[in-house]
Amino acid sequence: xxxxxxxxxxxxxxxxxxxxxxxxxxxxxxxxxxxxxxxxxxxxxxxxxxxxxxxxxxxxxxxxxxxxxxxxxxxxxxxxxxxxxxxxxxxxxxxxxxxxxxxxxxxxxxxxxxx
Numbered sequence: 001x002x003x004x005x006x007x008x009x010x011x012x013x014x015x016x017x018x019x020x021x022x023x024x025x026x027x028x029x030x031x032x033x034x035x036x037x038x039x040x041x042x043x044x045x046x047x048x049x050x051x052x053x054x055x056x057x058x059x060x061x062x063x064x065x066x067x068x069x070x071x072x073x074x075x076x077x078x079x080x081x082x083x084x085x086x087x088x089x090x091x092x093x094x095x096x097x098x099x100x101x102x103x104x105x106x107x108x109x110x111x112x113x114x115x
Contacts, residue, residue, distance in 0.1 A: 013086035017079060023062040024075050030066070033058050 010017075025034045032040045033055055046055035070078075 009083050009086055013083050016082050016086070019058060020079065020082060023058050023065060024070070026058075026062045027066045027070070030063075031059070033062065 022033050022035060026032065026040070029040060032042045033046075034040045041049075041051075041055060043052065043055055043059060046052050
């Protein structure tokens with residue numbers, strides 16, 4: 001893959017990758033999102049800052065990751081899928097890779113579908 005293509009993928013997917021990383025990092029801390037090493041935010045703190053809706057969605061996604069017991073290998077595989085689907089009209093919601101199977105949920109026009 002050309003360096004320009006790699007840069008384009010990162011430019012298009014950096015936000016999703018950053019949020020996904022925060023959610024994966026937060027699996028061990030229910031009720032809060034670990035933003036960086038030693039820094040976390042709870043839903044109550046987020047609401048005070050006007051970020052309640054975003055943090056609430058991240059907490060829900062983190063709960064899905066925790067419930068599915070996503071490990072670091074599945075996490076890396078999902079990051080690759082996020083990169084490869086960047087720039088498409090569908091939005092990544094949840095992917096689970098396990099037991100040789102890959103389940104992808106995308107939201108398109110507000111409706112979720114599983115592939």
